[in-house]
Amino acid sequence: MLPTPNVVAPPMAIQDNPIDKLTTYYSETSFYTVFFSGHNNMTQSQVPWEAGGSTIEEVADGYDWEAALSKRGQASAWSPWWMDQLPPPPIKPIMLTGGIPDPPSLPVEGLIAANDAVLHRDAKFALMYGGPQGYEGLREWLAEDINAREGLSLTAANFVLTCGSAGALSDVLTTFVDPEDAVILEQPCYPGSTRIARSIMCHIAGVGIDDDGIIIDDLRQVVTQLKVEGRRPKLLYTISNFQNPNAGTMSLDRRKAVAEICREHGILIAQDDAYGGINFETEPLPSLFSVAGGTGAILMGTFSKTLATGLRVGWVMGEQAVVDAVTRMRFDMGVSPWTSRVLHEFALSGAYAKHVPAMIDIYRSKRDVMLSAMDERCSSFGTWSTPKGGFFVWMKLNDGIDTKKLRYTANEEAVGYVGGEAFFADGTGAEYIRLCYSNVAETDIPEAIRRLGRALEKAAS
Numbered sequence: 419m420l421p422t423p424n425v426v427a428p429p430m431a432i433q434d435n436p437i438d439k440l441t442t443y444y445s446e447t448s449f450y451t452v453f454f455s456g457h458n459n460m461t462q463s464q465v466p467w468e469a470g471g472s473t474i475e476e477v478a479d480g481y482d483w484e485a486a487l488s489k490r491g492q493a494s495a496w497s498p499w500w501m502d503q504l505p506p507p508p509i510k511p512i513m514l515t516g517g518i519p520d521p522p523s524l525p526v527e528g529l530i531a532a533n534d535a536v537l538h539r540d541a542k543f544a545l546m547y548g549g550p551q552g553y554e555g556l557r558e559w560l561a562e563d564i565n566a567r568e569g570l571s572l573t574a575a576n577f578v579l580t581c582g583s584a585g586a587l588s589d590v591l592t593t594f595v596d597p598e599d600a601v602i603l604e605q606p607c608y609p610g611s612t613r614i615a616r617s618i619m620c621h622i623a624g625v626g627i628d629d630d631g632i633i634i635d636d637l638r639q640v641v642t643q644l645k646v647e648g649r650r651p652k653l654l655y656t657i658s659n660f661q662n663p664n665a666g667t668m669s670l671d672r673r674k675a676v677a678e679i680c681r682e683h684g685i686l687i688a689q690d691d692a693y694g695g696i697n698f699e700t701e702p703l704p705s706l707f708s709v710a711g712g713t714g715a716i717l718m719g720t721f722s723k724t725l726a727t728g729l730r731v732g733w734v735m736g737e738q739a740v741v742d743a744v745t746r747m748r749f750d751m752g753v754s755p756w757t758s759r760v761l762h763e764f765a766l767s768g769a770y771a772k773h774v775p776a777m778i779d780i781y782r783s784k785r786d787v788m789l790s791a792m793d794e795r796c797s798s799f800g801t802w803s804t805p806k807g808g809f810f811v812w813m814k815l816n817d818g819i820d821t822k823k824l825r826y827t828a829n830e831e832a833v834g835y836v837g838g839e840a841f842f843a844d845g846t847g848a849e850y851i852r853l854c855y856s857n858v859a860e861t862d863i864p865e866a867i868r869r870l871g872r873a874l875e876k877a878a879s
């Protein structure tokens with residue numbers, strides 16, 4: 419048997435078919451308190467492959483799939499977003515958990531129209547293999563879009579389509595990072611990305627962030643320390659716009675400093691821009707790709723947050739050598755030409771350009787409702803900053819809050835949040851909680867925050 423990671427197992431119903439069930443679980447609003455942690459609960463020395471795996475000889479009745487896992491398979495073994503074995507909450511819970519778009523606003527009619535047009539006109543191409551780099555029309559559109567915003571002169575050749583931004587990171591890490599390399603991750607960080615880095619079996623180093631992004635002195639120290647340890651800092655992963663989970667945006671000065679440090683030390687910058695399109699008020703800042711002068715940096719984008727997570731279309735943008743290398747490492751026959759063509763049609767019709775600002779208005783309004791409810795109900799229990807975009811409020815709890823107890827009191831009050839430990843690779847961060855406003859009905863937000871306020875009050879006493 420594999421060594422057991424120190425996570426609390428979820429109920430059997432979820433373990434049966436972990437990926438499918440947890441996907442539903444993660445996005446469903448009918449489940450109770452989610453408090454996910456997964457791999458983030460393991461320290462580097464506790465990871466399964468270091469504790470020793472099992473051998474093929476252990477195969478008993480039936481095939482022992484666990485014993486057969488490769489080292490990477492063990493490193494990537496599903497480590498559940500766990501939840502305590504709590505009783506069901508007394509009433510239907512309101513979940514402030516999954517970072518997905520507002521469900522009632524999905525542009526179904528527009529996508530049906532785009533799909534119809536594609537299938538009537540181009541079915542032969544939409545339903546045929548499309549090549550590992552992905553549909554050229556969509557890559558051209560992406561190039562024009564970013565050129566207009568950032569004054570660049572990119573072409574379709576600077577893009578490779580991927581299975582979302584998560585697929586982009588997986589492809590980039592597989593292409594550029596070896597197990598002996600070090601990858602620097604912002605702390606806190608989106609846990610899905612930490613999990614991808616763990617699957618590469620590289621060394622993971624954390625760098626601190628605040629509302630203005632990566633703390634530059636911290637980055638310098640981390641790079642120096644890695645070099646003292648004889649490790650090669652190969653890649654820096656940053657969610658520079660409306661970070662998940664802390665909602666901060668890296669300032670222009672810090673972008674310049676990060677680009678400079680990375681250039682000096684030969685570190686590839688991988689900017690994940692999953693939330694860059696959900697911008698409430700600020701002038702968009704240039705990508706690290708632009709700031710770095712178009713070399714040594716890549717940008718990973720996605721339609722998941724501006725449009726729909728089910729599309730599974732994202733991209734890697736970078737100089738030609740990077741795009742070629744990532745394209746060579748695509749062994750999955752590329753992203754669906756059908757979906758890519760539908761997206762292109764949707765964008766060309768002008769529907770995407772109308773949809774995104776309408777969604778931004780919806781999220782801004784939800785954010786405002788959440789913040790004003792928090793001002794009223796939560797201000798004696800912690801602090802938070804105003805998100806200028808994205809989907810999340812990141813709350814730092816005051817010292818007196820018993821964070822373990824909060825899981826129970828929130829469950830009693832029937833409100834779901836994500837505990838801070840989920841976002842720190844070393845399992846720290848219990849003094850934070852992440853609240854998501856994108857996916858909950860605006861009319862439910864005041865009640866959700868009333869419940870959270872009561873839960874915090876009980877956990878504070």
Ligand SMILES: Cc1ncc(COP(=O)(O)O)c(C=O)c1O
Nearest residue numbers: 582583584608662692720722732
């Ligand atoms: C920062 C970040 N990157 C990537 C992803 C995954 O996005 P995609 O659906 O594009 O793979 C998420 C999803 O929550 C995210 O928050």
